[in-house]
Amino acid sequence: MVKELIKTKNLKLWFTDNYVLHDLDFTVYEKKITALIGPSGCGKSTLLRSFNRMNDLIPECKIEGEILLEGQNIYDSKADVTDVRTKIGMVFQRPNPFPKTIYNNVAYGLQIRGEKRKSVLDDVVEKSLRDAWIWDEVKDRLHTSALSLSGGQQQRMCIARALANQPKVLLLDEPTSALDPKSTAKIEELCIDLKDKVTILIVTHNIAQAGRISDYTTFMYLGDIIEFGETKRVFTVPKDKRTEDYLTGVFG
């Protein structure tokens, strides 16, 4: 039985007068990988950033409707945005390690919540780096700058950094588009491996990638969700002509 973890209800979003998300009702299932695909500018990143309230940083942004995480509206006036962002972590398109050591990057989430016990920090750092498949590469250089890592390593470290918060959901916005094929493959496998720990929502321009790793696929087009369903079904028998056109590369 799959469980619904996140539901959006009548989600509408504007940037000033630009109506970007059109009344979306959307479900994310627990411990599954859901891929968001669609042509450039259709609102994938905007939708993704609504889930951890990163759009709050943009003053022109106006949002209506609800996003329910286990039944609680994250846009409720009583909701604590730092709490929302702890439960719903995010990894960005370009790796963005802080100019700190690897250790301090990964420990950051705990440190800002006041965790000072070294043994706890040590454990979480190690576990998170292991879960992100980078422990063996960095275990001897935890206290060197994270900027000295390669791009693919940096991205896996950013995943570790997000995992250290023990999030329920991990949002990934084109996490491999800045990486070489080998690092990309590694992160794809990693995502599949992470499935029993965390629910993953991934935006990708790479249709094959969505096909390889996701359980569910959402096709967006000009601010609407055109099609949603199990990836196998969406890829083999799309219901909508536009989905089929996109998947076969008629437009992109």
Place this chain on the structure above:
Amino acid sequence: MNKRKLQEIVGVNFLRLGVIFTAFFLISFLYIIFSKGGSVLSWTFFTDFPREGMTTGGIYPAIVGTLYLTILSILIALPLGVFTAIYMVHLAKPYWLMRIVRIAVNTLAGVPSIIYGLFGLTLFVRIMQLEVSLISGALTLAILALPVIINASEEAIRSVPRSFREGSLALGATERQTIMRVIVPTALPNILTGAIISIGRVAGETAPIMFTAATFYSRMLPTSINHEVMALPYHIYALMTEGSKPDQQVPIAYGTAVVLLLLVMFVSATAIIIRYKIRKSRKW
């Protein structure tokens, strides 16, 4: 020879002339200062008090005074400037206040330093009754340094990539934690470079301390921030304008100039080295 080639030769020689002139002025400048002041330099010049009506002895209290003034003024101006810059970049509200601050910063940056002196005299010495003292001078110098520090800090903070801020907030950090733990540490080397450059300026100023802190002669080192102090630039001014033995005073004035110059050069070199190190180590 065709016309374009001729233009080329004339042009290049013009540039060469410019370089030669600049080099000439720089070298003669250094030569004059060092040749006229070099003769008085000795160990005791650095460690001794002035003696016999300023005609002999050292400039120790002026060196100490300038160090005190400079350090104290930077300690006041640096946090103030950094906080202002953070506010201007990350809170930037309300709009009218930001406009006023920006106009004030840009205007202050262009104000002649003697006017800072008059301002300090009125506000700190008279109204706040701090008297002519180390603290009055340091406050006046701090205001002089503020625009430089604010501008450098603002630029340093703005140049921190937005992705760092987003990354921190996305991990559940508050705005304040993001600023204190990610943005300021990232910007710090550049902020410090700005601060060091302003140290160079503050250390050499005469006019702002003339009415607020400096004294021609003091028999002891300042032991509290309420004491008057001697200072290198004011000491030069005093040696050249007061007293009755110019033959002995003028070389000491130039010697003092050498010390001040070395001090400022040392500070600037430090700034350059720090900046070079940052440029080499930054990878974002």
